[in-house]
Amino acid sequence: MFATIKNRFATTDIEVKREDLYKVVVQRDAIFELIFMLREQYDYQTLNAITCCDWIEEEHFAITYILTTSDRKQSFMVQTMIGREDAQIDSLTHTFEQAEIMERDLHEMYGIDFPGNQNLVELSLENWVHTPPLRREFDTLEFVNNNLSFREGRDGNMDVKKEMKRLRALKKAQKAAAKKAKEEASEVSDGN
Amino acid sequence: MKWSIDISGTLSPLGILAAMMQKPNTIAYPAVKKETAVGYRGFHTNLLVDCIGCANCQDVCMNDAIDMIKTDKEYNVKNSSQCIPRIDYGRCCWCSLCTDVCPPDSLKLDEEYLGVTQYASDFLYMPKDK
Amino acid sequence: MDEGFLKEQQVMESDLNSETSHKSSVDFLMDWFRRRSIFVLAYGTGCGAIEMPPTFTSRYDAERLGIRGAATPRQADVIIVSGYCSYKTLRRIIRTYEQMANPKYILALGSCTVNGGMYWDSYNTIKRLEDYLPVDMYVNGCMPRPESILEGFMALQKEIGDGKISSWQKYEDNYAFYRKNQEAVLGQTVAPAYDADWYLYDGGL
Amino acid sequence: METNKHITIFHGPQHPGITGNMSVELDLIGETIQKATTHVGYLHRGFEKLVERRTVIQAFTIVCRICVPEPDPNEANFAMAVEELAGIEVSERVKYIRVMVLELSRLASQCMWLAGQSGSIGLYAVGQWAIADRDLILDLFEELTGGRVYHMYIYPGGVRRDLPDGFLRRLEKVLNHFKKRLKEYDNIFINNASFKSRAIGVGIVSPEECIKNGYVGQVLRGCGIEADVRKDAPYLVYDQLDFEVPTAQGGDVYARALVRRAEMDQSIHILEQVIDKMPEGEIMVKMPTHRKFKLPKNDTWVKVESSRGEFAYYMAGDGSEKIRRMQVRGPSLVHAFTLLEDLLVGAELSDVALIMNSLGICPPEIER
Numbered sequence: 001m002f003a004t005i006k007n008r009f010a011t012t013d014i015e016v017k018r019e020d021l022y023k024v025v026v027q028r029d030a031i032f033e034l035i036f037m038l039r040e041q042y043d044y045q046t047l048n049a050i051t052c053c054d055w056i057e058e059e060h061f062a063i064t065y066i067l068t069t070s071d072r073k074q075s076f077m078v079q080t081m082i083g084r085e086d087a088q089i090d091s092l093t094h095t096f097e098q099a100e101i102m103e104r105d106l107h108e109m110y111g112i113d114f115p116g117n118q119n120l121v122e123l124s125l126e127n128w129v130h131t132p133p134l135r136r137e138f139d140t141l142e143f144v145n146n147n148l149s150f151r152e153g154r155d156g157n158m159d160v161k162k163e164m165k166r167l168r169a170l171k172k173a174q175k176a177a178a179k180k181a182k183e184e185a186s187e188v189s190d191g192n
Numbered sequence: 193m194k195w196s197i198d199i200s201g202t203l204s205p206l207g208i209l210a211a212m213m214q215k216p217n218t219i220a221y222p223a224v225k226k227e228t229a230v231g232y233r234g235f236h237t238n239l240l241v242d243c244i245g246c247a248n249c250q251d252v253c254m255n256d257a258i259d260m261i262k263t264d265k266e267y268n269v270k271n272s273s274q275c276i277p278r279i280d281y282g283r284c285c286w287c288s289l290c291t292d293v294c295p296p297d298s299l300k301l302d303e304e305y306l307g308v309t310q311y312a313s314d315f316l317y318m319p320k321d322k
Numbered sequence: 323m324d325e326g327f328l329k330e331q332q333v334m335e336s337d338l339n340s341e342t343s344h345k346s347s348v349d350f351l352m353d354w355f356r357r358r359s360i361f362v363l364a365y366g367t368g369c370g371a372i373e374m375p376p377t378f379t380s381r382y383d384a385e386r387l388g389i390r391g392a393a394t395p396r397q398a399d400v401i402i403v404s405g406y407c408s409y410k411t412l413r414r415i416i417r418t419y420e421q422m423a424n425p426k427y428i429l430a431l432g433s434c435t436v437n438g439g440m441y442w443d444s445y446n447t448i449k450r451l452e453d454y455l456p457v458d459m460y461v462n463g464c465m466p467r468p469e470s471i472l473e474g475f476m477a478l479q480k481e482i483g484d485g486k487i488s489s490w491q492k493y494e495d496n497y498a499f500y501r502k503n504q505e506a507v508l509g510q511t512v513a514p515a516y517d518a519d520w521y522l523y524d525g526g527l
Numbered sequence: 528m529e530t531n532k533h534i535t536i537f538h539g540p541q542h543p544g545i546t547g548n549m550s551v552e553l554d555l556i557g558e559t560i561q562k563a564t565t566h567v568g569y570l571h572r573g574f575e576k577l578v579e580r581r582t583v584i585q586a587f588t589i590v591c592r593i594c595v596p597e598p599d600p601n602e603a604n605f606a607m608a609v610e611e612l613a614g615i616e617v618s619e620r621v622k623y624i625r626v627m628v629l630e631l632s633r634l635a636s637q638c639m640w641l642a643g644q645s646g647s648i649g650l651y652a653v654g655q656w657a658i659a660d661r662d663l664i665l666d667l668f669e670e671l672t673g674g675r676v677y678h679m680y681i682y683p684g685g686v687r688r689d690l691p692d693g694f695l696r697r698l699e700k701v702l703n704h705f706k707k708r709l710k711e712y713d714n715i716f717i718n719n720a721s722f723k724s725r726a727i728g729v730g731i732v733s734p735e736e737c738i739k740n741g742y743v744g745q746v747l748r749g750c751g752i753e754a755d756v757r758k759d760a761p762y763l764v765y766d767q768l769d770f771e772v773p774t775a776q777g778g779d780v781y782a783r784a785l786v787r788r789a790e791m792d793q794s795i796h797i798l799e800q801v802i803d804k805m806p807e808g809e810i811m812v813k814m815p816t817h818r819k820f821k822l823p824k825n826d827t828w829v830k831v832e833s834s835r836g837e838f839a840y841y842m843a844g845d846g847s848e849k850i851r852r853m854q855v856r857g858p859s860l861v862h863a864f865t866l867l868e869d870l871l872v873g874a875e876l877s878d879v880a881l882i883m884n885s886l887g888i889c890p891p892e893i894e895r
Contacts, residue, residue, distance in 0.1 A: 151437045164245075201718050211656075230691070284464065
């Protein structure tokens with residue numbers, strides 16, 4: 001199976017993660033061909049999940065389709081990269097009915113468009129107008145600070161590191177002062 | 193739906209009536225109090241003679257629930273920051289990660305768990321010294 | 323410095339100082355009835371819903387204390403906001419609460435209703451429930467044990483019996499404040515307003 | 528749509544017959560459902576965003592909240608994914624303890640199902656018993672882990688506490704109680720004529736559909752397909768334990784009930800073997816502190832069998848101390864949408880709660 005995939009899709013990137021889990025990374029235009037081939041020839045009948053991972057440094061989303069054989073003993077992760085700007089990849093709803101809900105989820109959380117999916121409406125959020133929340137540039141704490149408020153009354157928090165430093169310096173100064181005072185006292189007594 | 197007579201299926205559920213003879217398993221709460229298990233994760237305690245004010249608990253707390261505050265009580269001489277933790281019970285999830293990382297093992301979770309209040313402003317908790 | 327909950331002491335002292343209200347015998351009787359028949363709305367709004375079945379079924383049997391479930395908001399006295407509350411649920415809770423008949427009470431479970439709890443940095447949950455609805459009793463824990471929930475109910479019953487709680491009145495009096503906070507997180511779509519004239523709303527009846 | 532004939536009602540989120548905080552929008556003619564649309568999101572907290580902000584160890588405390596009635600598969604999945612990425616090997620004793628926790632939580636979750644399923648047809652006495660029996664398991668959990676519902680026990684690299692003295696004996700006692708009890712449940716619920724007449728022939732799923740659409744758990748096994756992650760891709764020590772995968776024919780609500788009931792027997796059987804075989808050993812490998820524990824740049828897909836079917840996590844690390852991405856694929860995601868919307872068409876209004884409970888839909892894991 002690996003040889004066929006390597007020849008046909010010009011990829012060397014096949015990983016055996018566990019004995020029941022393989023992973024392959026292919027070009028974006030070849031991914032559906034590969035999925036259909038796995039489905040037709042190698043009995044990967046079930047689409048288990050579509051996942052997405054945001055690699056903001058490398059400017060792309062990694063979309064992974066996880067396929068499982070009909071006896072559920074083998075899983076195959078088929079991964080491809082799509083650009084972060086105007087992210088878009090064709091829908092799989094025509095082949096796998098359950099892809100609709102998974103794509104809807106990703107559309108909401110990452111703002112990826114799936115042409116061919118008729119039902120890309122809001123799933124968990126309601127009237128959301130900000131950046132899609134799972135994109136890396138969306139800072140949830142900043143959003144909370146802008147829109148909501150926490151309870152007051154938690155004052156008195158000390159920065160422990162600074163406090164330790166301050167106390168150590170204070171102690172040192174005190175010690176030095178004491179020493180100095182002692183020295184002065186002894187000097188005075190010497191002078192006498 | 194087709195209707196047919198199912199004698200055993202109709203009679204066997206009547207066995208439930210035997211439960212009337214059994215002792216009820218109710219814990220009549222205010223009168224009978226069930227002991228919590230040893231090691232139940234309830235409210236915090238902090239032994240001040242051991243606490244070194246290192247703020248490891250504050251660092252590991254993902255809920256930002258712990259404030260290190262100045263204390264006017266007698267503290268450990270090794271407490272180099274003279275601070276002790278105060279817990280925000282509007283944030284705490286009783287995961288006990290703070291007690292796991294405590295180097296002198298002074299911060300612990302106790303069996304006490306009851307906290308009912310009418311005012312949300314009662315949410316700050318100073319761990320008991322034991 | 324005190325140990326334990328830092329403000330508890332203060333609250334108890336203020337309780338002693340407050341003058342006892344003079345109730346008529348009818349009021350007294352009404353309060354007595356109310357505290358002994360608390361119908362709890364069957365709405366599990368968050369994770370706390372998982373400890374409600376043990377509380378209401380045979381192990382802890384809340385019905386001993388006159389507390390039982392009610393299916394519709396029209397028949398319910400208490401709504402339990404069990405833990406975190408996402409925006410989408412908050413809208414439903416407000417709607418449900420406004421449909422309930424007076425007198426009505428809110429019991430809030432867990433850390434999340436006080437100061438955000440472990441979802442303090444989540445973009446989809448509110449942090450302080452009292453900004454949006456008048457809360458009568460907070461129960462501590464994550465999750466509160468059934469004993470804690472019962473204790474919360476008993477404290478609520480005591481307050482009802484003393485005739486001290488009138489949070490629904492507070493909600494009506496300060497409606498502008500609550501409405502403003504609700505609109506701040508939910509947008510203008512919290513309609514209809516609590517004080518809307520139902521005969522004129524949405525084309526009339 | 529023809530006027531004056533259709534009526535649209537919301538079944539939930541405030542409804543006694545719903546399996547959590549979710550809702551189904553039903554389009555009815557008379558009592559027959561023409562169209563069903565599932566709405567979720569009432570419990571959305573953004574877990575997948577929150578774990579990205581926390582270090583791995585901090586994130587461990589939050590994952591158990593993903594599924595409220597059955598938190599342990601989440602913890603096990605999380606720990607297994609982290610261990611696989613970081614290359615940590617845990618001891619045999621840890622594996623046995625994890626199996627014990629997972630099976631106990633499965634048993635507790637099936638009790639919860641028993642209460643919901645019987646409640647949905649009005650047999651409340653079964654619910655009262657089942658919840659009380661579930662509490663016995665929660666007592667064991669309280670003793671073992673220190674928490675009733677959220678255990679936070681299965682830690683990456685081991686488990687957090689060792690078994691208390693005499694714990695296995697008390698576990699055995701509870702199991703014996705359950706064995707007696709399950710026969711009574713058979714009498715009053717599974718063989719009950721009123722349950723049979725309500726459940727047989729309702730909510731039928733075909734085996735082909737199951738494979739194609741990726742349905743899992745009791746839906747598959749209720750169609751006569753022997754599908755169980757514990758057998759198909761054994762994790763922990765399930766390959767050393769002897770148990771069967773119960774199946775039933777028909778694919779309806781009653782078949783799924785029979786499967787769940789038989790699974791309770793199997794869980795007890797597994798737990799008894801665990802009691803006998805529990806080895807000695809370390810309970811935790813040495814773990815670095817939470818700022819120093821780093822995951823390599825890699826990704827993986829792990830799955831366990833929860834009480835509702837396959838529960839899987841996708842996890843990716845990026846070389847830092849934080850998790851890059853954790854995606855939860857619970858069994859309910861496809862069940863609540865593709866399957867439920869399909870099954871409800873043509874069903875009666877009174878069967879909605881019955882069908883939902885038999886699928887075991889758990890909303891917090893759909894929307895995370």
